[in-house]
Amino acid sequence: MSLLFNILPDSLDERLETNQLILRPYQEGDENDFIRVLQENSSSLYPAYSGRLARVKALEDARIQMQQLRTDWDNRKTFDFGVWTKADNRYLGDIALKNVDHKIPKAEIGLYFTGWPETKSLVEEALKSILQFAFDLLHLNKVYIRCTASNKFYGELALENGFVEEGTLRSDFRGFDSDELHDLTYFGMTRTDFEKLRQQQGSENSTALV
Template sequence: MSSLYSILPDSLAERLETNKLILRPYQEGDEGDFMRVLQENSDALNPAFSGRLARIKALEDVRLQMQQLRTDWDNRKTFDFGVWTKADNSYVGDIALQNLDHKIPKAEIGLYFSGWPKTRALVQEALHCILEFAFDTLQLNKVYIRCTARNKFYGELAEENGFKEEGTLRSDFRGTDSNELHDLTYFGMTRPDYEEQRRQHESENPVTLA
């Protein structure tokens, strides 16, 4: 058992809520939504999620993928949340904490959403929620986002919300079934960054007691 597992809480809330969103692990019945968003956004998901796209060809593939995500969750390896809107229960995307490193501890945020840029505000809301889960619940010390040129808009959104651009690794990523090499730009948030963001938010939105 990894030492990361030993420092995490024995039980974790699996359903997270924001003003407009519900974030939760995938379950039976989500297969159609999961596959639809992948298929409708396949161009935007390449090359970052080319591996997931390659694995999903039929509903049975989705079921196997969800079983693996459940196993990874139970083993504290990956925390993958599907994202639904509260207003009409529409599935809009996926956000996950993955590649957990127990030594720091830190994790990578992976995400994709349909309808960008119209869903920008929802993506930001989901990002804030996953940051609270990472720093307050899991007690991580750092999270980061890696972006290729095609999805750097997520990194730019992260910068607007307290992440710092940490540099670009040239020719550092290759998608599934592709010989093309891509540069990866890193955007990171440390615990001090997160706490400074919280202090700033609290100062701009003071609580008034009756």
């Protein structure tokens, strides 16, 4: 049994809410939203999500993919959230904790959103919610984001929200069914970083109230 099974509470709240968003695991009926955002943003999702793009070509593919994500969630392998707006129930995209290393423990944050950069403030809101989930509920000690040159804007987002750039690994990633190699830049946040960021934000809020 994995370490995460040992440290998680018996009942894990799967639905996260922010001021403007609802984050939850995918369920039956989400397949139209799921495939639409993939198809509408296919160019920006390559190469990071080229495997998902290749697997999901039709509605039935989307249903199968969501069922697999549910299984991975139940097995504490991947915690994948769809993101919807509260105001109009608009599906924005996907944010997940994946590649969980149970020994540290740590996990990678993977994300994609439609409407960038207009949706940037909502993406930040979703990211902050996932950080709280990762450190407060899963008790992770570190999370990280990996970016290729084509999605470096997520690296910039990470830096703006308390992550530290840790370096670039050259020719370290190959997309699905491709011979092209891509450099990967890593952005990390430790538990110490997260606590310092939370204290800083708390102090700023207190000052604003005064």
